[in-house]
Amino acid sequence: MAQKKKELCIGRKKFNMDPxxxxxxxxxxxxxxxxxxxxxxxxxKGEGLNKTTIGVYLGERDPVNLQVLQAFVDCHEFANLNLxxxxxxxxxxxxxPGEAQKIDRMMETFATRYCLCNPGVFQSxxxxxxxxxxxxxxxxxxxxxxxxxxxxFERFVSMNRGINDGxxxxxxxxxxLFDSIKSEPFSIPExxxxxxxxxxxxxDREGWLLKLGGRVKTWKRRWFILTDNCLYxxxxxxxxxxxxxxxxxxLSVQKVDDPKKPFCLELYNPSCRGQKIKACKTDGDGKVxxxxxxxxxxxxxxxxxxxxxxxxxRASITRVPFYDLISARKKKIASKH
Numbered sequence: 001m002a003q004k005k006k007e008l009c010i011g012r013k014k015f016n017m018d019p020x021x022x023x024x025x026x027x028x029x030x031x032x033x034x035x036x037x038x039x040x041x042x043x044x045k046g047e048g049l050n051k052t053t054i055g056v057y058l059g060e061r062d063p064v065n066l067q068v069l070q071a072f073v074d075c076h077e078f079a080n081l082n083l084x085x086x087x088x089x090x091x092x093x094x095x096x097p098g099e100a101q102k103i104d105r106m107m108e109t110f111a112t113r114y115c116l117c118n119p120g121v122f123q124s125x126x127x128x129x130x131x132x133x134x135x136x137x138x139x140x141x142x143x144x145x146x147x148x149x150x151x152x153f154e155r156f157v158s159m160n161r162g163i164n165d166g167x168x169x170x171x172x173x174x175x176x177l178f179d180s181i182k183s184e185p186f187s188i189p190e191x192x193x194x195x196x197x198x199x200x201x202x203x204d205r206e207g208w209l210l211k212l213g214g215r216v217k218t219w220k221r222r223w224f225i226l227t228d229n230c231l232y233x234x235x236x237x238x239x240x241x242x243x244x245x246x247x248x249x250x251l252s253v254q255k256v257d258d259p260k261k262p263f264c265l266e267l268y269n270p271s272c273r274g275q276k277i278k279a280c281k282t283d284g285d286g287k288v289x290x291x292x293x294x295x296x297x298x299x300x301x302x303x304x305x306x307x308x309x310x311x312x313x314r315a316s317i318t319r320v321p322f323y324d325l326i327s328a329r330k331k332k333i334a335s336k337h
Contacts, residue, residue, distance in 0.1 A: 007031060012048040019057035036064065040071030044093060054094035059102030066105075073109045078117040082173075083128065084180040086114050087135060091186055104325055107132055121173075123165035126333050130163045133326045135177060136186075143185040144228075148245075148280065148288050153178050163330060166337040205312040209233075210261060210299040214292035219261060219299065226309075229316050231267070244281035246296060249323050251277065253313045255306065261299035263306040267313070268295040 007029045015022025023039060026032040032042055043054050058069045076093070078086040090110055096103055111128035115121070122128045134156065141151045156178050161168055205226045210219045211233060222233040222243065229249060232242040251267050258264040269277055279291035300306035 004031065009048070015057075016050040016053050019053050020060075023057070036067040036071050039068050040075055043068070043072055044075040046093065051093075052095045055097045058094060058106065059097045059099070061101075061105075069106065069109055073106075073113045076113065078114045080118070082176060082180070083114065083121075083131060084135060084177050086110075086117075087132060088186060091136075100325060103322075107325075122169075123167075124333075126329055127164045127169070130326055130329050130333070131160060131169070131177075133322050134160050135181060137322055138178065139181050139186050140228075142182055163333055165333060204316055205309065207305070207309075208301075209309070212261075212297040212299075224298075226312055226316055231313070241282070244279060244291065246277065246279040246291070248313065248317045251317065253310050253317070255310065256297065258297060258299065263300040263303050264297055265300070265306050265310050265313075266295050266297050 008026070008031050011022055011026040011029065011031055013022075014025050023032065026042075027034050032038055043049065043057070046054060057065060058072055059065075072093075073090075076086075076090060078089070081089070087110075096106065107129055108125070111125040111132060114132075115125050115128050122131070138151065138156055141149075153175065157168075157171065157174055160174065163169065205224075207224060208221055209224050211222050211224075212219055222235065223237045223239075225232045225234070225242075229247065231246040231248060233244050233246075234242050246267065248267075250269055250271065252270045253265055253267050256264045256266040267277070269275060274294055277291060277293050277296065279293065279296075280288050281291050283289045298309075300309060
């Protein structure tokens with residue numbers, strides 16, 4: 001008995017370092033069977049397992065992992081829960097990985113299961129899928145301390161227009177979901193701080209750079225922080241509030257030559273050249289105003305530093321795939337009609 005306990009402990013540790021090897025070890029030592037249901041239940045119980053690692057394992061494309069994902073989601077009982085309650089339960093059981101395809105598969109499986117447990121609530125799993133993402137994004141906008149512009153209920157409604165197979169969802173249903181998230185944010189398992197609730201504690205990159213003004217073309221030294229698909233800039237490293245926030249969704253980044261400054265990079269919107277970029281900044285009186293930039297030009301101190309920033313920004317742009325996943329799914333719903 002003590003031997004089994006010890007082996008189980010080793011198996012869990014191995015799993016937390018490399019999930020596939022951990023599962024293999026547990027199967028070899030007869031603590032798990034190779035049956036996908038058995039593996040799924042082990043992950044669902046999750047005792048002593050790192051939730052990020054559970055997410056890594058469930059996100060793999062291997063046929064066995066795909067079956068385990070299905071069985072894992074089937075362990076969840078969503079009957080008679082509203083979508084926020086179901087998401088709370090689901091997102092607490094593991095941590096969503098960062099890659100779009102993995103998130104897509106997991107949320108697709110979740111939406112299918114939710115609709116199976118609650119027939120008649122939504123016209124299709126696509127509706128449930130889009131609304132789930134809207135809720136996750138709403139959670140971020142309402143509870144991220146760095147988002148100044150808290151979306152009102154009306155914006156949440158307009159974001160989800162026509163997603164119920166071309167028609168709108170009942171406002172009462174949307175209000176209940178909105179209210180639930182507003183009064184209590186999602187609890188995300190705290191494994192490593194890299195979660196859906198924004199934090200500056202472990203940014204992707206930070207440092208001093210020179211930024212060219214939007215209206216007044218002067219170069220100003222600013223402290224930049226890249227995190228959660230946004231670029232924040234501050235006047236001083238000690239400032240609590242950023243001077244500006246540039247959401248990176250829909251933007252691209254490239255090297256540019258500037259006659260005035262060396263080692264420049266530029267943020268721009270590849271699909272709408274000449275349009276103002278959606279961003280906000282604090283003006284001289286401390287009021288939050290919309291940014292005046294059609295593109296952002298930023299200068300680093302060396303070519304190497306510029307290239308590192310470009311690489312980090314590119315990684316960040318591709319890493320919050322919610323918007324792309326939602327718009328693809330909305331197109332699919334629209335194309336049916």
